[in-house]
Amino acid sequence: MLAMVGIFYQYMISPLRADLGVLDAEIIRLRSEVEAGQVVRQQLAAIKQGVAKQIEELNQLKQILPERKETAAVIRQVHQMAVDSRLRIKSFTPQATINNGFYEDWPILIAMEGNFYTLGYFFEKIGKFQRLINVGNISVQALGEDATQATSIKATCTATTFVYVEPQTTDEEESE
Numbered sequence: 001m002l003a004m005v006g007i008f009y010q011y012m013i014s015p016l017r018a019d020l021g022v023l024d025a026e027i028i029r030l031r032s033e034v035e036a037g038q039v040v041r042q043q044l045a046a047i048k049q050g051v052a053k054q055i056e057e058l059n060q061l062k063q064i065l066p067e068r069k070e071t072a073a074v075i076r077q078v079h080q081m082a083v084d085s086r087l088r089i090k091s092f093t094p095q096a097t098i099n100n101g102f103y104e105d106w107p108i109l110i111a112m113e114g115n116f117y118t119l120g121y122f123f124e125k126i127g128k129f130q131r132l133i134n135v136g137n138i139s140v141q142a143l144g145e146d147a148t149q150a151t152s153i154k155a156t157c158t159a160t161t162f163v164y165v166e167p168q169t170t171d172e173e174e175s176e
Contacts, residue, residue: 074131074161078108081129085122087114088151097163104163113143115152126159134160 075094082089090111097104112119119140126133137158143151 074133075108077129077131078110078126078133078159078161081125082110082112082122085114085125086118086150087112087122090154099165102165104165105160106163107158107160109156109158111154111156113151113154115150116140118150119153119155132162136160 079089079092082092090113091109092111093109095107095109097106112122114122123135126135135157138155139157140153140155142153
């Protein structure tokens with residue numbers, strides 16, 4: 001009887017105990033994976049919230065950076081602001097864009113005549129414009145003998161608007 005119990009133990013119980021040890025190790029490994037997954041799940045909510053915030057900020061920035069398809073309208077509006085300020089436009093020359101990653105600079109050379117009041121009014125309108133426009137390289141000269149009350153100076157400047165460039169996505173990024 002004792003020999004039978006020994007044989008039963010050797011062939012039936014002993015392999016089951018070895019399997020039990022392997023299964024216990026597997027349970028420990030799986031529990032640690034579950035815990036790691038729960039940590040990631042908790043972080044996922046924070047990451048999703050961060051992404052939503054970044055998208056909201058991007059949409060706000062898009063309001064001040066026109067997309068390429070809107071640039072013609074922005075140029076027309078800058079030209080109209082100069083005309084509305086009672087400046088006489090001598091030249092209005094859009095230049096080539098300068099790529100800066102997610103946006104491009106689009107400088108516009110403007111030569112105009114008016115007086116200091118109308119020039120200041122134009123710069124004020126540019127400053128209050130809904131789109132981001134920088135004015136630089138300002139040069140102002142008196143007209144001299146050709147001056148009138150309405151036209152006493154000639155000015156040149158570079159008005160630079162900024163154009164949002166949509167990032168290029170690869171096929172792999174689109175599938176994710």
